[in-house]
Amino acid sequence: MNYNFNLSLIENYKSNSQKIRVMSETWLAENVYCPYCGNSHLSKFANNKPVADFYCDSCGEVFELKAKENNIGKKITDGAYSTMIERITSISNPDLFVMQYTKEYQVLNLLVVPKFFFTPEIIEKRKPLSENARRAGWIGCNILISDIPKQGKIFIVDRQHLRNKEDVINDYKLIKNMQTNNINNRGWLFDVLNCINEIPDKEFKLNDVYRFIEVLKEKHINNNHIEAKIRQQLQLLRDKGYIEFLERGHYRKINL
Missing domain, CATH: 1.10.10.10 (Winged helix-like DNA-binding domain superfamily/Winged helix DNA-binding domain)
Incomplete structure (x- = not known):
């Protein structure tokens, strides 16, 4: 597997966050299967889709992607706090792909967190944006990834080692027994x-x-x-x- 991001995709982008989004999403679309059903291809939603980034046209599972350079760390920045809490308490919450990439723009780790491992307790409310900000008063959130049990973090790529597809799917099926809607x-x-x-x-x-x-x-x-x-x-x-x-x-x- 080629773990390199395609740098030619970002020639017309100035924002670093946009560059990472384009490269990481393209890499995932070209290399990653559905960890739930094993379908070899994930389809990408339109960029204005508010809930998720990818979907499986075989089983219907939806996924969001978050990419971080170097260590994944204890928390991952996400969007609006109220939206995240609403998603968790409804059926619209997607599974989460967490990608770790190097400063050389190579994928190092990729894991998936099933949606049923999300609880309000692992969502940290950030301080409101200042009154001088363009979106004054807006409240974002962080996902406390370190508070998710290790069983809910299923590695697909582990330090550039591609795990066996069947092992990943079996891990997901095994842990799905943990699912509860309460x-x-x-x-x-x-x-x-x-x-x-x-x-x-x-x-x-x-x-x-x-x-x-x-x-x-x-x-x-x-x-x-x-x-x-x-x-x-x-x-x-x-x-x-x-x-x-x-x-x-x-x-x-x-x-x-």
């Missing part, structure tokens, strides 16, 4: 999943998860029954096939 339940499920991911051993005890009670209290300040919610999410993860119940208060990771 936003509050989704937030709790993924917060507890992040806690379990922090436990280094394959087998763990209920008390190992209870060590994250204060962390969860900060995220869910209106809930006074944190321990009960933890146990509830462990049961859900068991039912979805991601952990195994061994005995009272004792679990084993399966697909984590």
Whole structure:
């Protein structure tokens, strides 16, 4: 695979953001398949499409692309905060492609985050633009990519290593079992999943998860029954096939 951006595409552009958008979108359209159904081609929406950048004409899945130079880091800049929250709480939210490119304009990493991993808690509201700005008062947002569980970040290209297509599709199918349309339940499920991911051993005890009670209290300040919610999410993860119940208060990771 050729990981280089096509620099000839940007000869008539002055804005750096426009240059990156044109080169990254063209590269993805020419090289990337649908990670959901495996269709070899993704089609590009018109530039004025407000929700997404690409769609699969086989399964209908839609995708947005965000590209960053060097490290992806902890957060990714996105558009209007209110629009993003509205998208997350509706059925219109697209999957997210996150592309990391080098200063030499080469694709280094490409991952996809399924839409059902988005919760309001991972959307950070930015300060309103100043009264002197052209869009005074406009409020943007950041996607806190580091708060998304690792299971929701499926690599297609990993440090210029192209993963096997079937492995990517299987990863997506496996994690789709995590999908829930209840936003509050989704937030709790993924917060507890992040806690379990922090436990280094394959087998763990209920008390190992209870060590994250204060962390969860900060995220869910209106809930006074944190321990009960933890146990509830462990049961859900068991039912979805991601952990195994061994005995009272004792679990084993399966697909984590």
